[in-house]
Amino acid sequence: MEQRRMGKTTDQPASEAEPAEKKPFSRRKFMTVGALGAATLAAGCDCKDRCGGPASATAGSAGITERELKMVTTWPRDFPGLGDGAENVARYITEMSGGKMRVKLYAAGELVGAFDSFDAVSGGSADLYHGAEYYWTSRARAYAFFTSVPFGMTISEIMGWIEYGGGQQLWDELAAQYNIKPFGAGNTGHQMGGWFKREINSLEDLRGLKIRMPGIGGEVMRRTGATAVTLPGNELYQALQSGAIDATEWVGPWNDIAFGFYREAKYYYWPGFHEPGAMLSTGINLDKWNDFSLQEKAIVENACKAANHQMIAQYAHNNSRGLKTLQEEYGVELRQMPDDVMEALADNTKIVFEEIAAENDLSGRIYESYKEALLAGAEWNRISDEAYMAVRRRQLSL
C-alpha cells in the first residue's frame, strides 16, 4: 500500500486436487524456513493477559480527563474505506468518552506527511495515528507481519494471532522501542493481484514486467524477475496510461473502480498473493497511553476494535458489488495467476522471511510466532473455510 491502497476481493478456495507437496507453502516446506527453533517460539506467547483479553488495563485510575487528542493518518481526507477507518477511530473515541476525549483528525499532509505519522506519534507532536504498520518497515522489516505479508494470514487468522496467539505482545514489544502502543483498527481483507496490460501465462511473462507493488510483495516480485516499483496511489493511473508501468496492484474492486484502472489495463488478476488480509492499525504515543486511566484505555482499545469490525464489513459488502460492476459494466476480464508464477513467488517469499527473521532476536520471535499460528490454523482451515466454500460453490452452482 502506498498512502492509498488496499482492498478485498472475492477469494477463491485453494485447489483441493493439488498435492500437498506442490502447494507453495506446504507445511513441510514452510517449516524448513528459518533457523530459529522451538525455544524462541515458546517465548512468543506466555502472557494470558495480553493474549486473551484487553491488552491494557493493568494500571491507572478510573475516569475520563477532558482533553483533545491529535490524530494523524496515512490516508487522504474522505478516502473510502481506509480513510473511513481513521475517521471511525476518532469518532468512536470521542463518542464513547461522551465528548471528553475529543479526537481531532488530520488527514495526510494536513499536519504531517502520510509517512511522517509514525515519527509524529513516536515523538509526541501527535497523540495517535491511523495507518498500516508495513509503512514502517524502514524502522524494522518485521513490522510487515502486523499488516500483511505474502502468503500470510487472512482476516480471521491475523485476528486470532494478534488477540490470542501472542501477536499483540510481540507487537507491543516492537512498537515500544519507538514509544508507541499499537492496536489493530481495520482490515481490508484479501486484495486483488492487480491490473495487467498483458496476460501472464507463465513465469517467463513476469520477467521484466514493470509492476507497481510496494512492500515485501514488491521485493518478492523483483526476486522473481519483475521490475517492481513503489508509487503513491495518485500517480498510478497516469503511470499505467503512459506505459511507465505495465501493471499495478492497488486494493480490490471497490477502491480500484474509483481509480479507473480498467480503462488502461484489461486483465484483473487473482489471487493477490501479497496482501491476503491487510490489517490497519492505530498507534498511540506510549507516554500518553501510560497516562490514560483504565477507562480511557478501554475506550481507545474498543474504539479500535469497533473500527476494525466496521471496516471488515464495509469491504466485504462493497468489494462484492464492485467486482460485479467491473465485470458486467466495464467488461473487465478476470485471470488467475499461473501455478508456476505462484510457486516462484512463494519460494522467494520464504527467502525474504528467513532474512527478516535473522535480523535480530525480536524479528526472529515475531516470525516464529506468526509462522506457528499460521501452520496451526492450516489444517482447521482446510476442513472448514476452504472445504465449505468449495462445497457451497458446487452445490449452489455459484
Ligand code: CA
Ligand atoms: Ca495493495
